[in-house]
Amino acid sequence: MLCETMSPSRRAVLGASGALFAWAFMPRYAKAARGRDARFVTIILRGALDGLTAVPPLGDPDYEALRQSIALHSEGANAALPLDGFFALHPSMPNFARLFQAGQACVVHASATPYRDRSHFDGQDVLESGYEMPGKIDSGWLNRMLIGLPKGEKVAPGAAERAIGLAVGANAPLVIRGSAPVLGWAPALLPPAGDDLALRLMDLYSRRDPRLAHALGEGIATGKIAAGLDKGVRGGPGDPEGMKHLASGAAKLLAQPDGPRVAALAFEGWDTHAQEIGRLGRLLTGLDGAFAAFEQELGPSWKDTAILVATEFGRTARVNGTEGTDHGTGTTAFLVGGAVKGGRVIANWPGLKEAQLRDGRDLAATTDLRAVAKGIAVDLLGASPALLARDVFPGSERVAPLSGLIV
Amino acid sequence: MVQSPDRIGAALALSRFGLGARQGDLEAVSSDPRGALQEEITSRIVPSPSGEELRPTAELLSEFYAFQAAQKEMRERKAAPGAGAAVEGSPQAPMSADQTGKAEAMSSSATMESERAAAPGATMPVNGASAAKPVIPLPQRVFLAEAKARFSGTIHVPRIGFGERLAMFWANHFAVSAAKGVNVRIIAGAFEREAIRPHVFGRFADMLLAVETHPAMLFYLDNQQSFGPNSRAGQNRIRGLNENLAREILELHTLGVNGGYTQDDVTSLARIITGWTVVGREGRLGTPGSFVFFANAHEPGDQRLLGKIYGDAGFEQGRSALLDLARHPATATHLAQKLARHFVSDDPPPALVDKLAKTFKVTDGDLAAVSTALIEAKESWTPELRKIRSPLEFSIALLRATGAKPEPQPVLGGLYAMGQPFWQPAGPNGFSDLLDAWASPEGLKMRMDIANAAANKGADYFDPPEFIETRLGPLLSEETRAAVGHAESRAQGLAIAFMSPEFQRR
Numbered sequence: 001m002l003c004e005t006m007s008p009s010r011r012a013v014l015g016a017s018g019a020l021f022a023w024a025f026m027p028r029y030a031k032a033a034r035g036r037d038a039r040f041v042t043i044i045l046r047g048a049l050d051g052l053t054a055v056p057p058l059g060d061p062d063y064e065a066l067r068q069s070i071a072l073h074s075e076g077a078n079a080a081l082p083l084d085g086f087f088a089l090h091p092s093m094p095n096f097a098r099l100f101q102a103g104q105a106c107v108v109h110a111s112a113t114p115y116r117d118r119s120h121f122d123g124q125d126v127l128e129s130g131y132e133m134p135g136k137i138d139s140g141w142l143n144r145m146l147i148g149l150p151k152g153e154k155v156a157p158g159a160a161e162r163a164i165g166l167a168v169g170a171n172a173p174l175v176i177r178g179s180a181p182v183l184g185w186a187p188a189l190l191p192p193a194g195d196d197l198a199l200r201l202m203d204l205y206s207r208r209d210p211r212l213a214h215a216l217g218e219g220i221a222t223g224k225i226a227a228g229l230d231k232g233v234r235g236g237p238g239d240p241e242g243m244k245h246l247a248s249g250a251a252k253l254l255a256q257p258d259g260p261r262v263a264a265l266a267f268e269g270w271d272t273h274a275q276e277i278g279r280l281g282r283l284l285t286g287l288d289g290a291f292a293a294f295e296q297e298l299g300p301s302w303k304d305t306a307i308l309v310a311t312e313f314g315r316t317a318r319v320n321g322t323e324g325t326d327h328g329t330g331t332t333a334f335l336v337g338g339a340v341k342g343g344r345v346i347a348n349w350p351g352l353k354e355a356q357l358r359d360g361r362d363l364a365a366t367t368d369l370r371a372v373a374k375g376i377a378v379d380l381l382g383a384s385p386a387l388l389a390r391d392v393f394p395g396s397e398r399v400a401p402l403s404g405l406i407v
Numbered sequence: 408m409v410q411s412p413d414r415i416g417a418a419l420a421l422s423r424f425g426l427g428a429r430q431g432d433l434e435a436v437s438s439d440p441r442g443a444l445q446e447e448i449t450s451r452i453v454p455s456p457s458g459e460e461l462r463p464t465a466e467l468l469s470e471f472y473a474f475q476a477a478q479k480e481m482r483e484r485k486a487a488p489g490a491g492a493a494v495e496g497s498p499q500a501p502m503s504a505d506q507t508g509k510a511e512a513m514s515s516s517a518t519m520e521s522e523r524a525a526a527p528g529a530t531m532p533v534n535g536a537s538a539a540k541p542v543i544p545l546p547q548r549v550f551l552a553e554a555k556a557r558f559s560g561t562i563h564v565p566r567i568g569f570g571e572r573l574a575m576f577w578a579n580h581f582a583v584s585a586a587k588g589v590n591v592r593i594i595a596g597a598f599e600r601e602a603i604r605p606h607v608f609g610r611f612a613d614m615l616l617a618v619e620t621h622p623a624m625l626f627y628l629d630n631q632q633s634f635g636p637n638s639r640a641g642q643n644r645i646r647g648l649n650e651n652l653a654r655e656i657l658e659l660h661t662l663g664v665n666g667g668y669t670q671d672d673v674t675s676l677a678r679i680i681t682g683w684t685v686v687g688r689e690g691r692l693g694t695p696g697s698f699v700f701f702a703n704a705h706e707p708g709d710q711r712l713l714g715k716i717y718g719d720a721g722f723e724q725g726r727s728a729l730l731d732l733a734r735h736p737a738t739a740t741h742l743a744q745k746l747a748r749h750f751v752s753d754d755p756p757p758a759l760v761d762k763l764a765k766t767f768k769v770t771d772g773d774l775a776a777v778s779t780a781l782i783e784a785k786e787s788w789t790p791e792l793r794k795i796r797s798p799l800e801f802s803i804a805l806l807r808a809t810g811a812k813p814e815p816q817p818v819l820g821g822l823y824a825m826g827q828p829f830w831q832p833a834g835p836n837g838f839s840d841l842l843d844a845w846a847s848p849e850g851l852k853m854r855m856d857i858a859n860a861a862a863n864k865g866a867d868y869f870d871p872p873e874f875i876e877t878r879l880g881p882l883l884s885e886e887t888r889a890a891v892g893h894a895e896s897r898a899q900g901l902a903i904a905f906m907s908p909e910f911q912r913r
Contacts, residue, residue: 046833046834047834117664118654118670118673119654119658119664120834120836121658121664121834121836122664134664167847167848167849169826169849170824170825170826170847170849170850170853171826171839171844171847171850172843172847172848172849177843183848184847184848184849184850184852185849186826186849186850186853193855193856193858193859193902196895196899197855197859197899197902197903198855200890200894200899200903201855201890201903201906203890204886204887204890204903204907204908205908207886208884208886208887208908209908209912211842211846212795212846212851212908212911215846215847215848215850215851216848216851216852216855217848218848219847219848219849219850219851219852219855220848220852221848222848222849236823236828237833238586238833268833268834269833271651271834273628273629273649273651274629274632274649274651320647320648320649320650321632321633321634321636321641321646321647321648321649322629322632322633322646322647322649324629324649326649326650326651327650327654359670
């Protein structure tokens with residue numbers, strides 16, 4: 001009889017479904033570099049962020065002519081926020097500006113993945129898979145990095161279902177999908193089904209459909225951790241409130257002593273082909289709010305946190321015919337968190353003259369995003385450069401980790 | 408010749424190629440499942456959504472233009488000193504002040520609007536102390552009517568629903584998003600009715616032309632604002648080129664990302680389709696809200712696309728380019744791969760993809776012939792259920808299995824919660840067709856919550872053990888029978904049935 005074999009608690013059942021949770025024996029990863037209990041968050045901006053609007057190079061003499069009606073200015077209404085005299089910041093990002101001044105945020109400009117075509121979907125594949133070419137979509141670099149992190153102390157008894165990775169949102173971003181165990185969390189919108197139904201389905205799936213069992217088991221496990229986060233808040237990943245909500249939920253999980261340590265989120269809607277000013281203003285407000293939510297909810301863990309914000313590629317240097325920009329190459333990445341050595345714009349600035357633009361149209365890319373990710377992995381999480389070049393970003397031996405990003 | 412009943416084939420026809428079994432469908436189809444599928448192709452069974460709100464695109468957009476003008480006028484009247492009270496109480500006012508504010512927020516922020524629209528119950532404005540009956544703004548009213556015409560209409564009509572499944576497939580292939588703005592929201596359903604459904608068993612080239620000239624696609628991918636830099640209008644420096652639609656035609660709609668085109672081809676095609684736009688409110692170029700070729704915005708001159716020169720023949724330049732793209736070998740392969748992946752498995756057998764691509768080429772893109780090739784291929788009938796139903800397919804299977812025809816809001820809310828908000832994919836590549844995208848921890852947990860809610864409603868109407876025999880029959884495992892049979896309540900048994908691997912997969 002089913003009711004006799006049913007264990008009294010969910011935890012016992014989850015623990016009993018052995019094969020599923022083989023990873024339970026994975027040791028807690030290092031309180032790695034410098035003995036800190038680090039948190040690492042990757043935020044993917046889907047649609048290609050216009051780095052020249054997010055962090056406009058107001059000091060570049062060619063900027064204003066290229067941007068015309070969508071150029072930002074250092075004075076007047078809606079003035080850009082000052083950063084370092086050459087670069088400024090979109091006015092929708094006051095939190096980032098504050099963190100920048102406090103040395104807890106920096107910009108990596110004119111950066112890009114190794115992808116050099118202009119398809120969003122291939123570009124996102126490269127950004128998230130960590131491979132140089134699109135089409136390899138079985139796993140993401142963040143997930144493969146989890147597998148290779150140095151082992152630390154053993155998992156505490158009772159924390160058997162703990163996973164290090166956390167996928168946020170209704171669709172897990174590719175960057176954190178893969179064979180390493182990852183928890184999933186998305187804001188709940190319905191009254192949750194009872195524990196008993198979940199247990200019975202776990203039992204059925206574990207007999208008939210391991211793939212579904214695996215997914216449901218993790219969903220239940222995280223749902224329990226995340227209970228109470230969802231009261232009356234709504235918002236999707238392309239909406240400012242939604243971004244803050246997703247960030248806040250992720251941060252609460254990351255802040256828990258036995259919670260995950262590495263999270264991936266994806267925010268949508270950055271494909272600004274037309275009327276870019278208004279749309280980016282809203283989206284950057286959401287991103288900026290997400291930073292504030294992380295800072296607030298992580299509390300004491302903020303000092304050990306680094307958040308990397310990256311997008312698949314940049315946009316054309318010139319404004320297009322519809323007050324927007326088309327698909328391009330170089331763009332900006334953001335680094336935020338108490339563990340970040342901030343207060344600077346890292347850029348090997350390629351310039352904006354016709355001959356300096358890639359194909360005469362795009363901001364050229366002079367910094368490889370993989371160097372940034374690697375630098376954080378090494379200095380914050382204690383990953384080995386050899387592992388990063390081999391498994392995490394295959395074929396990237398010549399892309400050295402960018403050092404000095406972490407305090 | 409009398410055939411022995413093919414019960415497994417019937418179950419596969421209904422779940423893999425259809426919308427899911429209703430009471431009695433398994434028996435009705437089991438004498439000849441493939442014949443029943445072929446009959447839906449031959450008879451062109453693609454039901455037409457109907458309802459009084461479901462009007463042609465130009466009518467809907469005309470009404471939308473008037474709606475926008477009324478809103479603007481009301482805002483101005485409200486802004487005028489001393490006019491506020493009169494507007495609030497006016498029987499002529501199409502909306503309350505509160506709703507006007509809501510609609511303003513909607514038009515200025517597409518994603519916020521989709522958020523409200525998709526969240527359960529969110530379309531009912533809370534009207535404070537006012538006792539007035541809430542009025543749903545026009546674009547959302549039409550969107551809800553379109554959804555209802557499907558979830559309570561077309562999906563319940565066919566025995567199997569292969570044509571309806573193909574309509575969903577092609578609408579996702581040629582995705583537009585209602586989150587782009589209220590102008591797309593109001594015609595997202597009309598787009599599917601006008602550009603997709605008529606061609607599901609017709610010619611791909613006709614579907615492609617219908618799609619790329621539809622106002623929904625022109626709005627969604629910005630082509631209505633793309634002007635040839637050397638056109639008369641472009642020379643006046645009103646506007647310039649926007650290559651959004653051109654790129655997605657090549658990358659997503661026809662050749663595929665590895666289809667052999669370059670950035671120059673993208674730009675060329677963008678120039679070729681300049682002037683493809685939508686008639687505005689004033690109707691200077693034709694019927695307001697209809698497609699028009701606006702010669703003044705069209706980039707003059709010949710264009711080279713994929714090595715071929717297209718002479719400047721106005722609209723014909725783009726039409727002939729699209730016709731060539733429709734019959735390009737890369738298009739055949741790209742579409743064959745997507746169809747096989749959608750219906751059969753994430754990594755479809757190459758033999759199946761070859762058969763579909765060959766049929767596409769030989770018949771010059773006859774989608775009925777391609778559909779027949781799909782159901783005739785032995786690779787399509789593996790008994791193993793490799794795919795998981797997408798949230799949309801799961802929701803429809805639930806509605807059919809239970810015969811439920813609810814108001815659209817809860818269905819839309821469920822789709823949103825499961826990560827597939829109706830007609831609102833995150834990008835022009837549509838929703839994912841891969842197992843990993845949907846068999847995720849959070850996705851399955853949402854499904855469980857939805858199955859639980861549906862089961863609580865259906866518990867009075869169904870006997871769970873009987874329900875699974877008639878809906879899943881030959882696919883059922885003993886484990887699922889046991890789990891349903893031993894449930895502690897009818898509701899729980901039904902929830903387990905909805906969540907069983909046999910119901911979730913196809």
